Amino acid sequence: MFNRIKKWLEVRIGLDDLTRTQLTEYRVPKNVNIFATLGFVALAGYAIQVISGIFLLIYYTPHPDHAFRSVQDIMTRVPYGWLFRQMHVMGSNIMIAVVMLHMVTVFLMGNYKRPRELTWVGGGLMLLVTLTFGLSGYLLPWTQLSYWATTVVTSMPTAFPYVGDFIASLLRGGDYISGITLGRFFALHIAILPPVFLSLIALHIFLIKRIGISATPFGTSDEEKRPLTEYKKKTYPDGSPYYPYFFQKQMLMVMIYVAAMFFLITFMPALFSPDEANTPANPLKTPFHIRPEWYFLAPYQMLKLIPNKFLGISIQIILVGIFLLWPFLDSQKEKNVFKRPVLRGVFIFLLALWVVLTFWGRY
Amino acid sequence: MERRNFFKLLLAFLGSISFASFAYPLIRFLAPPGIEAKTKKLSLSKGEIPVGSAKNIVFNNTPAIIINRADKGLVALSKICTHLGCIVEYDRAKKRLLCPCHAGVYDLEGNVLSGPPPKPLQKLPLKVEGETIVIG
Amino acid sequence: MRYLFISLLVILTFSSFAVGGYKEKFEREFMSQPWAGEQAEENACIACHVSDKMEPKLKNIPQNWQMSIHYENNVSCHDCHGGDPMDAAMSMSRQRGFIGAPKYTEVPEFCGKCHIGILKNYLESGHGKALKKTGKGPNCVTCHGSHKEEQFIQKANIDIINEQRCTKCHSYERAMIMKQALFLTEKKIGELEDNFKRLKKEGVFTADDEKPLFSTQAEFRALFHTVDVSLVKERTDEFRKRLDIIEKNIHDTLGELRFRKNFSAFILLLFTGMGVVLFLISKTPKE
Numbered sequence: 051m052f053n054r055i056k057k058w059l060e061v062r063i064g065l066d067d068l069t070r071t072q073l074t075e076y077r078v079p080k081n082v083n084i085f086a087t088l089g090f091v092a093l094a095g096y097a098i099q100v101i102s103g104i105f106l107l108i109y110y111t112p113h114p115d116h117a118f119r120s121v122q123d124i125m126t127r128v129p130y131g132w133l134f135r136q137m138h139v140m141g142s143n144i145m146i147a148v149v150m151l152h153m154v155t156v157f158l159m160g161n162y163k164r165p166r167e168l169t170w171v172g173g174g175l176m177l178l179v180t181l182t183f184g185l186s187g188y189l190l191p192w193t194q195l196s197y198w199a200t201t202v203v204t205s206m207p208t209a210f211p212y213v214g215d216f217i218a219s220l221l222r223g224g225d226y227i228s229g230i231t232l233g234r235f236f237a238l239h240i241a242i243l244p245p246v247f248l249s250l251i252a253l254h255i256f257l258i259k260r261i262g263i264s265a266t267p268f269g270t271s272d273e274e275k276r277p278l279t280e281y282k283k284k285t286y287p288d289g290s291p292y293y294p295y296f297f298q299k300q301m302l303m304v305m306i307y308v309a310a311m312f313f314l315i316t317f318m319p320a321l322f323s324p325d326e327a328n329t330p331a332n333p334l335k336t337p338f339h340i341r342p343e344w345y346f347l348a349p350y351q352m353l354k355l356i357p358n359k360f361l362g363i364s365i366q367i368i369l370v371g372i373f374l375l376w377p378f379l380d381s382q383k384e385k386n387v388f389k390r391p392v393l394r395g396v397f398i399f400l401l402a403l404w405v406v407l408t409f410w411g412r413y
Numbered sequence: 414m415e416r417r418n419f420f421k422l423l424l425a426f427l428g429s430i431s432f433a434s435f436a437y438p439l440i441r442f443l444a445p446p447g448i449e450a451k452t453k454k455l456s457l458s459k460g461e462i463p464v465g466s467a468k469n470i471v472f473n474n475t476p477a478i479i480i481n482r483a484d485k486g487l488v489a490l491s492k493i494c495t496h497l498g499c500i501v502e503y504d505r506a507k508k509r510l511l512c513p514c515h516a517g518v519y520d521l522e523g524n525v526l527s528g529p530p531p532k533p534l535q536k537l538p539l540k541v542e543g544e545t546i547v548i549g
Numbered sequence: 550m551r552y553l554f555i556s557l558l559v560i561l562t563f564s565s566f567a568v569g570g571y572k573e574k575f576e577r578e579f580m581s582q583p584w585a586g587e588q589a590e591e592n593a594c595i596a597c598h599v600s601d602k603m604e605p606k607l608k609n610i611p612q613n614w615q616m617s618i619h620y621e622n623n624v625s626c627h628d629c630h631g632g633d634p635m636d637a638a639m640s641m642s643r644q645r646g647f648i649g650a651p652k653y654t655e656v657p658e659f660c661g662k663c664h665i666g667i668l669k670n671y672l673e674s675g676h677g678k679a680l681k682k683t684g685k686g687p688n689c690v691t692c693h694g695s696h697k698e699e700q701f702i703q704k705a706n707i708d709i710i711n712e713q714r715c716t717k718c719h720s721y722e723r724a725m726i727m728k729q730a731l732f733l734t735e736k737k738i739g740e741l742e743d744n745f746k747r748l749k750k751e752g753v754f755t756a757d758d759e760k761p762l763f764s765t766q767a768e769f770r771a772l773f774h775t776v777d778v779s780l781v782k783e784r785t786d787e788f789r790k791r792l793d794i795i796e797k798n799i800h801d802t803l804g805e806l807r808f809r810k811n812f813s814a815f816i817l818l819l820f821t822g823m824g825v826v827l828f829l830i831s832k833t834p835k836e
Contacts, residue, residue, distance in 0.1 A: 105439070105442060105443075108443070122754050125754070126754075128442060129438070129441035129442055129444075130438030130439070130441050130442045131442060132809055133438050133442075133809075133812070133813070134438075134442065136813075294830075295831070298827055298830060298831050299831065301827055302824055302827040302828055302831065305820050305821075305823050305824035305827060306824055308820045309817055309820040309821045309824060312813050312814075312816050312817035312820060313817055315813040315817075316810055316813040316814045316817050319751065319752055319809075319810075320750065320751055320752030323752040325749065327752075328749070328752060328753070328754045328755075329756070416833050417830065417833045420826050420829055420830045420833065421830065423826050424823060424826045424827065424830065427819055427822050427823045427826065428823065430819060431816065431819045431820065431823065434812075434815065434816055434819065493760065493764070494764075497760065497763050497764075497767075498759070498760025498761060498763045498764045499666075499763065499764040499767050499768070500764055500768070511665070513665050513666025513667075513669070513767075513771065514664070514666060514764075514767045515663045515664065516662065516663045516664075516665050528663075
């Protein structure tokens with residue numbers, strides 16, 4: 051029965067050929083490590099977000115008078131609504147962590163170098179889009195935490211003279227957060243960002259397949275040291291077949307991802323819901339210790355520390371620019387980060403700085 | 414090979430249980446709410462509430478009051494004060510509703526006249542069908 | 550490419566110093582937002598009453614008030630005493646409703662401006678009648694304190710009824726009978742409040758269910774102020790019924806939370822299991 055379906059498809063789309071080229075004869079380096087699976091895990095994470103998000107969309111009301119109540123109804127009255135909501139909340143935070151980890155490992159393995167600069171740029175843009183997903187989604191439950199954390203973050207652009215107020219006003223739809231903000235953040239979150247993100251994903255995957263998976267740099271001789279002056283797809287004739295070897299590695303990591311998500315849902319369901327996350331938004335009363343979400347804490351803390359706000363935000367924008375265009379700035383051919391102490395040192399310093407700023411911003 | 418096939422079978426088994434444990438909640442999640450979600454209506458006769466007076470009722474486990482106002486007719490308001498949840502009292506002489514806890518004052522439309530309440534009293538849907546008043 | 554960035558950095562750094570004047574204006578607006586830093590206390594009453602120029606007796610007032618339940622509920626000086634907290638010159642002006650500290654016999658009406666249900670019951674009680682008739686007797690401050698000396702107004706609790714306080718005018722016996730009548734209901738209310746705290750920790754939105762508890766508690770305590778033991782005993786049943794309904798709701802919620810924990814633990818196990826099996830598959834070589 052199964053074979054009859056396969057035969058039917060074979061006649062129409064050449065299933066055998068597809069299976070061969072994409073799965074069984076598509077080869078990956080023998081020593082590919084689990085960090086190379088992180089991109090796939092991030093994709094799986096995004097798929098979970100989309101699916102759980104669509105189900106939440108069925109019961110959510112994007113109006114300031116009803117938003118909080120609709121989320122409460124999902125948590126208490128809709129059967130198993132709590133399951134999908136928790137998946138969406140925990141999932142969003144874990145996905146951002148995975149995406150950041152993916153970026154760090156790609157950086158450390160030097161996989162952004164020629165010819166993979168565009169892949170890195172696409173990835174960097176995807177990180178920014180993911181953070182924007184986080185920002186826009188955070189406001190939607192319309193709790194004290196949502197409202198005030200968003201107030202803080204949307205005030206950051208006001209550090210620009212002249213245009214700053216306009217930018218912040220455009221984001222917020224006014225001088226302060228209101229139903230208009232909710233409307234535009236909701237549209238961003240469900241209608242504007244998804245197609246943008248999906249196109250970036252498509253670009254990213256196309257590039258990976260077209261250029262070929264990069265060789266794991268540690269311990270093997272790396273052909274890419276010689277400068278590439280013409281297109282050559284990277285293949286591994288004596289590598290392992292993608293299916294089943296690499297695919298099962300990817301699926302294992304996805305299982306770990308989902309298990310981590312459910313670990314949080316089971317044992318720490320209120321991890322991202324302090325008291326303020328369960329109180330309806332009150333524009334007249336600011337809770338103490340209000341802060342943005344953890345992934346925005348480092349830039350937020352930096353902005354608070356640098357006495358000149360314009361300088362602060364300019365530095366951040368320049369850093370983002372450097373980050374996005376790093377492959378073009380890093381001209382050294384050496385891919386192995388262990389052979390590049392300066393870069394390693396600077397990177398570890400920046401990473402540590404980010405962690406310190408995040409914790410500082412927390413307390 | 415035997416072992417490998419066994420693991421594959423185990424995986425398929427666990428996989429289908431996982432699928433079912435998402436499919437079942439999903440079906441319950443998407444299914445339209447049953448009849449229990451529809452609240453019972455409450456009806457009483459118009460004659461029970463002459464003009465100017467009011468009647469206390471309990472609707473849907475909520476204490477409420479139906480007032481027959483001289484100027485604007487019948488209205489059904491929840492008696493739960495929007496400040497901290499105390500039960501308000503009807504002051505017929507002063508044509509207002511007063512909360513005994515922190516002196517929140519409402520008019521007969523439910524709007525806040527003074528005191529700490531942040532929102533007006535919730536209005537309950539009220540229809541007059543002939544000689545009967547129906548709430549809900 | 551990198552030179553472009555370095556030059557951009559330099560240009561922006563210099564221009565940001567040039568717009569330094571803008572910095573002050575921005576600083577003021579940014580840092581004065583409540584979430585950007587310290588919150589500015591703009592209260593004229595407190596400003597004077599904490600200063601060293603104030604006599605020591607009145608200097609402790611703001612500090613005592615900050616420990617009170619009124620402070621926790623955003624009730625401040627002018628809400629009871631009148632006056633204008635925004636304008637130091639008018640902060641104690643009769644024009645802005647300033648009434649100062651009430652006299653001993655006027656305390657019930659002072660507190661009763663807001664706590665009207667309790668005032669009504671108190672005036673009909675033995676305590677209220679004694680105060681109005683003879684000028685002697687317990688007023689609100691006698692039991693609940695005020696912000697004078699070392700006191701502050703706490704949330705009411707059953708131990709306000711104690712031997713030391715109630716024997717000032719009569720024997721403790723009748724106070725003890727009243728305390729016993731109140732005891733079980735108060736205990737139940739305390740338990741329910743603790744349960745709500747637990748639920749909140751688990752991330753449950755409890756405000757809707759806390760309202761009936763608050764209103765039941767408020768009514769019960771207002772009832773006590775009639776100091777009429779038989780009335781309290783008569784109506785205790787009715788209050789117990791209301792509390793039982795709330796308790797049942799809490800129980801149901803806790804049960805539901807347990808179910809959720811078990812369900813997600815089950816799914817956790819499933820995925821962990823699948824991860825383990827996948828790992829094992831990867832370790833069994835394909836021949």
